[in-house]
């Protein structure tokens with residue numbers, strides 16, 4: 096099989112709000128950036144429904160539609176987007192080298208990308224509880240009644256009782272969305288108060304189809320390949336009681352972890368895996384490599400803040416190229432973008 100070789104001044108890894116905003120800025124600076132789509136093109140917003148807090152959309156907008164607009168805007172100014180699975184990166188010298196395969200499971204490297212600057216916007220993925228029942232079929236019931244994405248899978252639970260685990264905004268959003276399909280939603284949370292924003296909590300607590308099981312931990316999931324989920328084991332950490340709770344679906348909504356495995360041991364990251372950037376900038380510990388969005392931000396984690404840091408990473412990359420006299424780095428200076 097032949098290998099495709101690509102060279103770019105700016106390569107952006109990931110195509111959520113951070114990556115595509117970086118692409119809009121870098122392409123408007125005539126840097127012809129290359130965006131490499133991750134396994135979830137468009138990022139986490141493509142698996143959400145209504146986005147009510149992205150400025151500029153007074154009536155809200157659906158997550159996938161918002162990301163389509165980001166994408167169109169980036170392409171309009173000259174961004175190229177490719178879909179390959181990056182298997183390995185070499186950041187030991189510039190230009191950096193990224194090795195891509197056609198898919199995660201493929202054996203062969205089919206694309207080699209050389210980058211003068213690299214912007215990492217690989218986002219974050221859903222976390223799991225780590226119990227056996229969550230594992231994908233056939234080991235567990237993952238994908239067969241157990242899910243981490245209500246938008247993707249909610250439809251399959253029409254008229255069925257569902258359990259949602261978590262106490263943050265994601266859990267509130269998932270629980271509310273699932274009321275459209277489920278006969279009843281039981282929200283299982285390990286503490287006696289939610290972490291979620293007040294407005295989301297209020298909507299959940301007021302919803303007639305949602306029951307909250309406080310101080311409760313989901314310990315196990317029962318069911319079969321044929322029947323899917325049949326029940327869960329719950330543990331009340333206040334009364335120390337364990338019970339069997341009948342349900343037909345389980346949605347895990349306990350937060351996310353950054354997708355930064357590829358850079359372990361190479362780029363500075365915190366204990367959880369969030370990439371560390373320098374001061375007010377998006378610079379990582381390797382010159383010419385920048386990080387933004389949910390791969391870098393452990394604190395705000397909003398679409399609009401991800402977009403903001405994507406813009407900052409593109410400006411940092413442009414300045415870096417100009418300082419390092421990369422030919423035709425940019426026609427514009429950051430101030431007149």
Ligand code: NDP
Pocket residue numbers: 148223224260261262263264265266268285286289290291292348349350351394395396397
């Ligand atoms: P959070 O980290 O905010 O919340 C995670 C929740 O899951 C917490 O309630 C936590 O419990 C619980 N949890 C974590 N680990 C476990 C575990 N092992 N077992 C049981 N429960 C567990 O993550 P979210 O994804 O909810 O939100 C992340 C960010 O994204 C936030 O800033 C949020 O505001 C934002 N967001 C905003 C939305 C919006 O504005 N519409 C929608 C979705 C997310 P505990 O509270 O006890 O720690």
